[in-house]
Amino acid sequence: MGTIAGIAATEQNGERFWIIVHRDGAPPLRLTVDQDVLLQFRLKKGMEISDDLLQHIMHADEVKKAYQQALYFLARRMRSEHEVAAHLRKKGVPDSVIDEVLKKLRVERYVDDEAFAAAYVRTQKKTASKGPRLIRAELERLGVPDRLIEQSLAEYTLDEQAAIARSLYEKAKKQRRMESTRVFLERVRQQLMRKGFQHEVIAAVLADGGVHRGQEEWEALNVQAEKAHRRYVRHPRPLYEQKMRQALYRKGFSLDLVDEWLRRQDSEEGEKGGSRP
CATH class of the missing domain: 1.10.10 (Arc Repressor Mutant, subunit A)
Known part of the structure; x- marks a missing residue:
């Protein structure tokens, strides 16, 4: 058991506050907490704090700090839940705190793996000309659940795949005019495979484009x-x-x-x- 002897804003961050707790038979305890934690527990000078309540306060502050770290991480672009969790683990945040942070982020729609997967597919096919096999591998690496990967890739139609693969073929055709048809087609085949297009799409594009190069x-x-x-x-x-x-x-x-x-x-x-x- 202890008593709050003083509360003061820190010099470095006006949103964090020093709390000094006097305890019987022990040195005073000094800790900082976020202003939201201060309000959450209605902390004030002269308030008595049990050891159990102190642990709850410290845990709440850990969650708040990890939540802020997650928001900074999410500020530049959308992230999968797996990415956010991995980032926080690198910062030394325990899994129990990460779970609470992710729950809060889900409620506030800062993380949404379904929306993330759909946006990722749209971006990668339009700006990077990637095929579904490569996009699938990348989403798996980012920890997106299989069900959501399948759902997002279902929107990537065969016609779209063929159109993007054909544009890559035409670009390669301009760049490799001085290669034989056999070498050219094999290079394009390898490029489209690396880009993640399905074999039937590659075969159709090469059949359409590679027969009239006399x-x-x-x-x-x-x-x-x-x-x-x-x-x-x-x-x-x-x-x-x-x-x-x-x-x-x-x-x-x-x-x-x-x-x-x-x-x-x-x-x-x-x-x-x-x-x-």
Whole structure:
């Protein structure tokens, strides 16, 4: 049992107050509490405080401090309950206090895993062009319950997935014009897989976009063949052709197309009056 001998605002924070408790046969106890805790327990000078009440006051203040930490953490963006709990644990907050904080945050709608999952799916598909498999993995890592993950991803239709995957294909097509169709399609396939799109969506997008690259294929071959030509031009003709076929085949071009390029190149050299030994 003790008696409150004094209450005063702290210098560092006007919302926290020093409380000095005189106890029989023990040194005075000095502690700080939040103003809300002060009001909650109607603390005032001369009030008697039992040990049990003191424990309740200290626990309430722990909850208040952890609640404020959670609000600061939530200020920048929405968070899952799992993220908030993990953040507070890193701060040394015990699980019993975290549970109370989460209950309060739920009531006040500062945390809502259902709304969080739905918003996360909308954001990731629109701003990061992610597919459902990658989004699912990220939501699982963020501790969102499976039921809410399924519910949020149900809004991500196959048509939306195909449209986003097709936009990534078109962007890659502009950036990789000088690659063979085989290499290009494999790179795009790998990119779409990393982005988390389903296999059937990837197959449909590649089938729609990858079959009409005839002129582009020839232009890409010309660029890659000129590079290889400069590397092997000093070789005798049989070795030169062998090296050219090997290099361009590794780049994904068909041997028929490579042979056609070699025939044209040989014809051009003949017209210029030069021939390779």
